[in-house]
Amino acid sequence: MRWKVAILTASDRGSRGEREDTSAQVIRELVEEEMNGEIIEYRVVPDEKDEIMAALIEMTDYYSADLILTTGGTGLAMRDVTPEATLAVVDRLAPGFAEAMRAGAMQKTPQAMLSRAVSGIRGRTLIINLPGSPKGVHENLAVIMDQLPHALGILTGREGDHG
Template sequence: MWRVGILTVSDKGSRGEREDKSGEEIRRLVLRMDGEAVCREIVPDEREEIENALVRMADNKGMDLILTTGGTGLAPRDVTPEATRSVIHREVPGIAEGMRLYSLKKTKFAMLSRAVAGTRGNTLILNLPGSPKAVRECLEAVMEVLPHALETLQGRFGEHESQSNL
């Protein structure tokens, strides 16, 4: 079972003024990929707090996968992608590109997403939008490849299996 951390980035959520519906949607969806949300945090849209939470979840709590929700748009306080880039070791642009491509089939506004995906050690970090509907759509786009990505990242493959869909 994959250990999943959920980081909700929301000023109102961190003050208890808004229910964390997106974080709950992520928790529900990761069960489909044999994941368990073992760590959930809500932080305000503050770059340093986002960075600290990502490092804590990856390095101290040993999450296999961290899914963030919120802060990926164009608003002045949307800094989740910048915080993520500052803590990852390697970017995995295809994951974020795949989510945007999938979402563009549903809404033109998907092109405004600045979501980032990357690795920190053996942890995969993926930014998701802030609404439950967008979270669901973006995870649908990548859910099938996440287990393979995690297995590869953690060295669980000896030889690469033939991937007929590649």
């Protein structure tokens, strides 16, 4: 089964072209290699709640992504507003993904407890916040990757709750 995946990077410097978006490249590689995903949309926006919200809504409602993976904006800095933007657009929470990622990342670095990442559902789209660093993206996605196809199958109605 091929999954439609969108990547949204929240980065002031990235949106101005001042920084290469290596975290999105890690997401792209893992999605294509590990879960048979197709990247249908990719965007870099500044750390602005309204712009993040607008991009999430468009990726869900217009592009009909099965999964949106965000990178960046999940820390404690004042400009880190990705979780708030995500919470503003989701219909339901799916907290297990964020909880599992934090728990898994804590095994590697205690700084993982600083993550405010959230995960939720808008319509039939799963939205998961990832950290901004390539290493953090890889470590967090590795924790949840094996559960994503089943979760997306249930969410999109392609499979029942119990496989």
